[in-house]
Amino acid sequence: MVSIPAVTWWFTGGPLSWESALLKGFNFKGGLVIRPEFSALMIGLVLYTAAFIGENVRSGIQSVGIGQINSSNALGLTPGLTMRKVILPQALRVIIPATTNDYTSLVKNSSLAVAIGYPDMVSIGGTIIGQSDQAIEVIAMWMGVYMTINLMVSMIMNWLNAKVQLIGR
Numbered sequence: 001m002v003s004i005p006a007v008t009w010w011f012t013g014g015p016l017s018w019e020s021a022l023l024k025g026f027n028f029k030g031g032l033v034i035r036p037e038f039s040a041l042m043i044g045l046v047l048y049t050a051a052f053i054g055e056n057v058r059s060g061i062q063s064v065g066i067g068q069i070n071s072s073n074a075l076g077l078t079p080g081l082t083m084r085k086v087i088l089p090q091a092l093r094v095i096i097p098a099t100t101n102d103y104t105s106l107v108k109n110s111s112l113a114v115a116i117g118y119p120d121m122v123s124i125g126g127t128i129i130g131q132s133d134q135a136i137e138v139i140a141m142w143m144g145v146y147m148t149i150n151l152m153v154s155m156i157m158n159w160l161n162a163k164v165q166l167i168g169r
Contacts, residue, residue, distance in 0.1 A: 041110070045106060045109060045110060048109070049102060049105075049106045049109075052102045052105075053099055053102055056095050056098040056099050056102065057091075057095055059094065059095075059098075060091035060092065060093075060094040060095035060098075061087055061088075061091045063090075063091060063094045064086070064087045064090045064091055068086055068087070068090065069082060069086070069087065071086075072085075072086045089164065092164040093164055093165060093166070096157060096160055096161045096164060097161060099157070100153070100154065100157035100158070100161070103153045103157060104150050104153055104154060107146060107149050107150050107153060108146070108150070111142075111146060125138040125139075125141065125142060
């Protein structure tokens with residue numbers, strides 16, 4: 001579980017840096033440093049993706065028939081139990097496929113961080129291309145990394161989708 005964040009950290013060149021803060025002159029030097037490119041990327045991707053996933057959840061909850069909710073109320077279930085035991089198990093069947101697309105889109109959109117100058121594996125690859133003229137190999141490496149990440153996300157989401165689907169209908 002720790003390996004995925006560690007690999008991401010290594011590829012991104014460490015968007016956060018931590019060193020001891022020391023008083024030098026009239027100001028402190030060091031401490032926790034968050035690059036502005038990383039902050040802009042994080043805020044933009046979080047807001048963009050959260051809007052789509054929120055819409056997926058809303059539409060999934062609304063896809064459950066009103067009769068299901070009325071039945072749970074007639075049985076005397078509390079609103080919390082109704083959501084947890086009746087609505088969400090049915091809504092997940094609608095939510096997961098659409099959310100899979102959003103997660104793979106998130107991986108692809110993070111590659112657009114190159115446009116704002118984010119120092120990740122693409123900038124390192126640009127240096128390699130400039131020094132060795134091996135553009136095809138470097139581009140193939142970029143494609144392989146993004147394809148691997150997308151395939152891992154798809155595998156996890158397909159496994160989750162298979163767990164919530166109805167069996168033998």
